[in-house]
Amino acid sequence: MVVDECHHHVSDVIYFQSTIKQPKPLNTTALYEKPVLQLPIASITEEYKAGKARTVMMLRYSKDQSIRENPPKVRTGRKWNAEEAVNRAIGxxxxxxxxxxxxxxxxGLGTSSFRPFCKSSVKEMKEAVVHEVRKEEEERRNVHLVQCS
Structure with missing residues (x-):
């Protein structure tokens, strides 16, 4: 998958071995753990999935009725499907x-603001779904880190 290859190359470029003075890791754990020098990097895979989810939501809530009724398929590959991820996030x-x-x-109760998804505007719905897809990817990444430790 192209995204995994890009992620691998970026993690090699970003890793400042001379600055951090740590051995080079075998996986991407160094990008997400909290060492002395914290690197504020979002996962390329997370950005890719959020972009695809944003595209699906844009097509579903399009102003053009023909696109809204029969949206084109968003091509994502065989490992991950944007349509399924958006449906899961909406659920x-x-x-x-x-x-x-x-x-x-x-x-305590009432200290945080709660806006129901069904009463949100279209823009807020799109943002909420993309945020949920990002949260799912972050959770997957955290599970991977726990398995590596």
């Missing part, structure tokens, strides 16, 4: 609507 957001506002940590 998660609709489930959050059913559950409603929940307490997070010690903050």
């Amino acid at each position: 998660i957001l609709k489930h959050a609507d059913i559950v409603g506002a929940t307490q997070e940590a010690r903050a």
Whole structure:
């Protein structure tokens, strides 16, 4: 996959072995752990998936009725499907609507703002779905890091 190859090359370029004074890792763990020198880098795969999800949402909520009724397929390869990821993200957001506002940590009820997905504008829906796809990719990356440690 082209994105994995780009990710590998970027991680080689970004890794400042002389500055960090650490041995070169066998995987991308060094990009995401918290060493002495923190590198603020988002995953290329995450950006790719967010862009494809944004494209799917743009086609689904297009102003042109013919595109909205029969959107073209977004080509992503065989490992990941943008349509399925967007459907999964929409399902998660609709489930959050059913559950409603929940307490997070010690903050208590009512301290965080909760906007139901079904009452959001189209722009907010698109942003929420892309954010959910990013969150899913970040979770996958964290699982990978835990498995490596």
